[in-house]
Amino acid sequence: MALRHAVLAALLDGEYSGYQLAKAFDVGVANFWHALPQQLYAELAKLEREGLVSGRQIVQETRPNKRLFRVTDAGLAELERFAADAPRPSFMRDDLVVKVQAVDGVADPAPVIEQLLERARVAEAKTELFIGLLGRLRGPLDEAEFLARGERVGPYLTCLGGIGFERAYLEWCHRVVALLRAREEARRG
Amino acid sequence: MALRHAVLAALLDGEYSGYQLAKAFDVGVANFWHALPQQLYAELAKLEREGLVSGRQIVQETRPNKRLFRVTDAGLAELERFAADAPRPSFMRDDLVVKVQAVDGVADPAPVIEQLLERARVAEAKTELFIGLLGRLRGPLDEAEFLARGERVGPYLTCLGGIGFERAYLEWCHRVVALLRAREEARRG
DNA sequence: GCTTCCATGTAAGAGGTTACATGATTGG
DNA sequence: CCAATCATGTAACCTCTTACATGGAAGC
Numbered sequence: 466m467a468l469r470h471a472v473l474a475a476l477l478d479g480e481y482s483g484y485q486l487a488k489a490f491d492v493g494v495a496n497f498w499h500a501l502p503q504q505l506y507a508e509l510a511k512l513e514r515e516g517l518v519s520g521r522q523i524v525q526e527t528r529p530n531k532r533l534f535r536v537t538d539a540g541l542a543e544l545e546r547f548a549a550d551a552p553r554p555s556f557m558r559d560d561l562v563v564k565v566q567a568v569d570g571v572a573d574p575a576p577v578i579e580q581l582l583e584r585a586r587v588a589e590a591k592t593e594l595f596i597g598l599l600g601r602l603r604g605p606l607d608e609a610e611f612l613a614r615g616e617r618v619g620p621y622l623t624c625l626g627g628i629g630f631e632r633a634y635l636e637w638c639h640r641v642v643a644l645l646r647a648r649e650e651a652r653r654g
Numbered sequence: 655m656a657l658r659h660a661v662l663a664a665l666l667d668g669e670y671s672g673y674q675l676a677k678a679f680d681v682g683v684a685n686f687w688h689a690l691p692q693q694l695y696a697e698l699a700k701l702e703r704e705g706l707v708s709g710r711q712i713v714q715e716t717r718p719n720k721r722l723f724r725v726t727d728a729g730l731a732e733l734e735r736f737a738a739d740a741p742r743p744s745f746m747r748d749d750l751v752v753k754v755q756a757v758d759g760v761a762d763p764a765p766v767i768e769q770l771l772e773r774a775r776v777a778e779a780k781t782e783l784f785i786g787l788l789g790r791l792r793g794p795l796d797e798a799e800f801l802a803r804g805e806r807v808g809p810y811l812t813c814l815g816g817i818g819f820e821r822a823y824l825e826w827c828h829r830v831v832a833l834l835r836a837r838e839e840a841r842r843g
Numbered sequence: 844g845c846t847t848c849c850a851t852g853t854a855a856g857a858g859g860t861t862a863c864a865t866g867a868t869t870g871g
Numbered sequence: 872c873c874a875a876t877c878a879t880g881t882a883a884c885c886t887c888t889t890a891c892a893t894g895g896a897a898g899c
Contacts, residue, residue, distance in 0.1 A: 466859080467749050484878050492743050497755045499745035500888040504859065505878055508711075519792035527868065536759075544756050549765040552749040554681050560656050562815060564737045566686045568809045569665035571728065572783035576738040580803035589742075611839065612833055614749045622833070626751060626826045633822040637815045644801055644811070651802065657886080673850050693887070695852055716896060718850040 468508050470547045471498035473540050476518060478620065483509050493587075496595060496627035497620075499561070509534055517543050561572055574645050581638045581645075587622040588635040595628045657697050658706070659736045661824045662729050665707060667809070669722040672698050682776075686809075687814035693738035698723055704781060706732050707842075710751050754830055776842040784817045 474497070475481065475489055487502035487507075488494065500508075512518040517540035520532040536544070563586055564577050571577075602621045603611035612618055664675055675698075676691035677683070689697075689825070703709040706729035709721040725733070750773055753766050760766075791810045792800035801807055 467747070467752060470749075470756070474752050474759070477756060477759040482878075483674050483880090484876095487878095488865080492745075495746055497751045498747060501860070501877095503880075504737045505860090506878095510880090524780070525877090529867075531878060541759065545760045545762070548753045548756060548760045549762075550768050552753065554771075554881090555748035555750065556681075557816070557819075558656070558687060559685060560659075560687045560741040561744065562812050563656060563660045563663050564741065565815070566807045566812045567659070567666060567733050567737060568811070570663070570666040570725075570808070571734045572736045573734070573738075580741050584741075604745065613836065617758050618833070618837070619757045619759070622757070622830050623751050625756045625829070626754070627746070629822040629826050630746075630819070633818040637818050640814070641811050646805070655885080671850075672852090673848095676850095690888070691850095692852075692889090699852095714849090718895075720850060805857095822849090 467501055467547075467553075468498070468504060469512060470544060471500070472505065472512065473510055473517065473544050474619070475549075476534060477544075478617070480535045482531040482533055483521075484531065485508045493591070493618055494594065496598070497623040499511070515539075568645065569617075574649065578642055578645050581642050585635050585638040585642075588631040588638065592628055592631045592635075595624050595631070598624050599628075656742075657693060658688070658701060659733060660689070660826075661694065661697055662699065662725055662733050662736075663808070665723060665725045665729075666733075667806070669724045670710075671720040671722055673720065682780070683783065685787070686812040699810055701729070703730075757834065763838065767834050770831045774824050774827040774831075776825065777820040781817055781820045781824075784820070786814050787813050787840055788817075804812065 471490070473485075475486055483502065483506045486505050487500075490498055490500040490505060492499065507516065509520070513520055513534070515585070516537055518534045520534045520536050523531050523533055525531065564580065568574050568577050586639055593638075594645065599621060602617075602624065603615065606615065611621065660679070661675065664670065664678060670678075672691065676689075678685060679689040679694060680725050680772050681688065698707065698709070702709055702723070704743045705726060707723045709723045712722055714718050714720065750766075750769055755768065757766050788797075788810060790825065791806075791813065792804065796825050800810065804810070
């Protein structure tokens with residue numbers, strides 16, 4: 466039951482439609498939570514029924530109509546309650562890590578190496594994206610200034626976390642690839 | 655459908671019971687996948703029905719009987735197939751990150767700071783655990799030697815990844831805590 | 844005596860993924 | 872002309888979590 470809180474947290478930035486949220490929670494982008502569009506539409510409907518968000522219809526002519534949502538006072542109270550709750554520990558569940566764990570049980574490590582390289586490219590792309598986002602968040606201020614006196618530092622901090630995570634992942638990918646290649650050469654040569 | 659592959663990967667090390675696997679996939683330890691005991695018992699039963707693992711009963715006198723499982727040839731083939739499959743991207747889903755994202759929407763950041771400090775302690779404890787595990791995995795060899803010529807480097811590599819991840823998380827926790835505290839002081843003073 | 848460890852499950856419910864459905868508009 | 876973007880959902884399915892159940896042995 467934390468998707469609801471992720472949605473509420475995202476809506477602290479302003480009004481968004483399900484579609485816009487879906488992009489923010491997308492596979493390639495999501496710096497603090499991931500969810501599919503279907504989940505978001507369902508969750509928004511539920512949150513609205515419970516009075517934690519309120520939506521208003523925007524009639525558009527050249528495009529489909531949309532509904533913009535904002536957090537209600539009850540929603541803010543729910544977030545406050547959530548923040549004070551004991552967090553459930555977060556879990557590692559990553560296909561690629563399982564493949565590396567199993568890498569010396571399989572005959573051919575080549576596909577794993579390929580996937581590590583692809584994941585490294587993804588990490589680099591995400592990092593650049595995040596760095597751009599940091600710049601937009603902090604506006605004209607420099608980082609120290611923004612962090613000390615900016616109004617909304619939450620997204621900035623999670624973005625910094627995302628960069629740190631991606632850099633750690635990138636380094637690991639490179640290290641594992643170098644090692645698997647060295648072992649392959651040793652085996653053949 | 656990746657829990658099955660995580661189980662197969664874990665069983666590459668030798669024969670284990672559901673109970674032993676449950677400890678390895680436990681909340682506090684799990685360095686490459688997390689799962690609850692119930693999931694593992696169910697998954698092992700399923701894997702056995704499908705012939706990917708085979709179990710043998712160990713009758714014990716002072717303790718309950720147990721079943722030890724090992725990977726079959728069909729299981730190895732399944733792992734091989736899995737390793738070559740396109741990986742599904744791994745997702746960020748972490749309560750604590752959501753709380754930080756929302757931290758400037760809530761009145762009192764104190765509980766979030768407390769949780770970040772606790773998470774930092776967990777990261778340190780896990781890191782020590784992982785370092786101990788590395789030592790046991792590499793045995794008498796030094797790291798370079800083991801990585802170059804050791805037989806089973808998969809678990810070593812995922813453990814290195816776990817250490818890198820925990821260190822990144824730890825640094826982020828410290829940074830966020832320092833910042834939130836500075837802002838609290840500025841707000842009050 | 845109380846807790847923890849060993850050892851294995853069942854059942855119900857919450858949460859997440861995959862597949863499907865619709866339809867105009869904008870860009871290459 | 873084909874693909875992507877905008878915009879919102881439903882339905883079926885799979886996975887994961889929570890709660891419950893059992894019972895002896897070893898340690899404090």
